[in-house]
Amino acid sequence: MTFPAWVFRSNSTAFDLVQIDKKSYENADIPEDHVLIRVRAVSLNYRDLIGWKNLAGRKLDGRVPASDGAGEIVACGSAVRQWKAGDRVAGCFFQAWQTEPFDSIHHKKDLGGTLDGMLQEYVCLPESGVVNIPSHMSFEQGATLPCAALTAWYALRSRGGLRKDQTVLCLGTGGVSIFALQIASKMGAKVFITSKDHEKLAKAKELGGFETIHYLETPEWGKEILKRTQDRGVDHIVEVGGPGTLEKSMQCITAGGHIALIGVLTGFGASNTSLFPLLAKNVRLNGIYVGPRDQFIAMNAFMEETHFEPVIDRVFDMQHALQAFEYLASGKHFGKVVIRV
Numbered sequence: 001m002t003f004p005a006w007v008f009r010s011n012s013t014a015f016d017l018v019q020i021d022k023k024s025y026e027n028a029d030i031p032e033d034h035v036l037i038r039v040r041a042v043s044l045n046y047r048d049l050i051g052w053k054n055l056a057g058r059k060l061d062g063r064v065p066a067s068d069g070a071g072e073i074v075a076c077g078s079a080v081r082q083w084k085a086g087d088r089v090a091g092c093f094f095q096a097w098q099t100e101p102f103d104s105i106h107h108k109k110d111l112g113g114t115l116d117g118m119l120q121e122y123v124c125l126p127e128s129g130v131v132n133i134p135s136h137m138s139f140e141q142g143a144t145l146p147c148a149a150l151t152a153w154y155a156l157r158s159r160g161g162l163r164k165d166q167t168v169l170c171l172g173t174g175g176v177s178i179f180a181l182q183i184a185s186k187m188g189a190k191v192f193i194t195s196k197d198h199e200k201l202a203k204a205k206e207l208g209g210f211e212t213i214h215y216l217e218t219p220e221w222g223k224e225i226l227k228r229t230q231d232r233g234v235d236h237i238v239e240v241g242g243p244g245t246l247e248k249s250m251q252c253i254t255a256g257g258h259i260a261l262i263g264v265l266t267g268f269g270a271s272n273t274s275l276f277p278l279l280a281k282n283v284r285l286n287g288i289y290v291g292p293r294d295q296f297i298a299m300n301a302f303m304e305e306t307h308f309e310p311v312i313d314r315v316f317d318m319q320h321a322l323q324a325f326e327y328l329a330s331g332k333h334f335g336k337v338v339i340r341v
């Protein structure tokens with residue numbers, strides 16, 4: 001018996017994505033502390049594009065992509081006590097990072113990177129590498145949580161200490177930014193959000209966005225935010241842009257504010273921007289890499305309590321996974337792109 005999976009296949013400049021058949025698990029193949037999951041949905045992240053285009057030079061040949069997936073447990077190893085067949089779960093991005101502090105050793109066990117990811121029909125994970133998805137969510141919604149949602153939560157809530165009387169700036173309307181917008185506005189904070197598209201800005205407003213800015217029409221958006229905040233600036237910035245946006249983020253962060261350094265949408269290169277504003281304003285700069293499992297559990301409790309609905313732009317079938325990658329690469333999406341397995 002076999003089951004379908006997608007894998008990266010090496011090519012001279014990037015990776016191809018090809019569908020293969022993998023050998024099915026027998027009960028005897030399940031290690032005693034692992035669970036076997038029938039994957040039902042996977043969501044894509046910008047990271048999957050970085051892998052596909054080989055922008056970070058990782059060795060992904062033959063690796064199954066995608067850190068994010070949800071499904072139901074179909075079998076448990078003999079020593080597993082906390083899970084049973086039928087439980088609805090998602091895999092953790094860092095399979096071994098349970099709680100703070102972070103240790104670089106966790107980079108050796110990341111789904112869709114050093115380990116096979118979720119874009120396959122069955123996956124076998126340690127029992128400590130999965131969490132329950134919120135009970136009101138579908139598998140498609142649950143599959144959006146492990147990377148983008150946890151990153152936004154960990155950045156704002158855990159490391160940022162966001163309070164309801166504060167302001168947050170989100171850059172663009174991709175997965176991390178829309179989760180950050182929803183989390184912050186559910187907590188009562190005021191969210192400023194940028195986009196290159198007026199329709200997306202209108203949708204962001206419907207989701208609770210307080211102020212919106214078209215970053216192509218207003219390239220000096222840092223100054224614009226200062227103007228709209230009477231020169232005070234914002235308390236938190238979800239910095240997903242990197243070298244091409246940091247200068248403006250430093251412009252509009254308030255004195256004593258917090259910048260969560262998360263993304264590389266404008267590239268991995270060095271920026272020749274002066275970092276002096278960070279000192280002058282006593283800014284907290286936090287490097288963020290997803291988050292630990294206990295924060296994933298805490299976030300899911302918050303989502304359960306607030307009846308949180310992740311924003312899914314489009315769902316593709318498993319056989320159209322390649323189109324899902326292409327759609328994400330087009331930058332037309334708002335929120336998350338999902339593949340039904």
Ligand SMILES: NC(=O)c1ccc[n+]([C@@H]2O[C@H](COP(=O)([O-])OP(=O)(O)OC[C@H]3O[C@@H](n4cnc5c(N)ncnc54)[C@H](OP(=O)(O)O)[C@@H]3O)[C@@H](O)[C@H]2O)c1
Nearest residue numbers: 046151172173174175176195196263264265288289290331
């Ligand atoms: N450190 C971590 O743990 C972590 C975790 C997740 C993601 N990331 C990183 O965070 C970034 C976002 O990831 P994602 O998965 O949310 O991406 P995504 O869903 O692919 O979001 C892409 C969107 O970002 C916006 N964008 C692109 N260039 C921009 C720019 N120069 N200024 C403002 N917005 C811009 C665009 O939105 P509009 O169409 O609205 O303009 C685009 O559609 C990526 O660099 C990713 O690698 C890091």
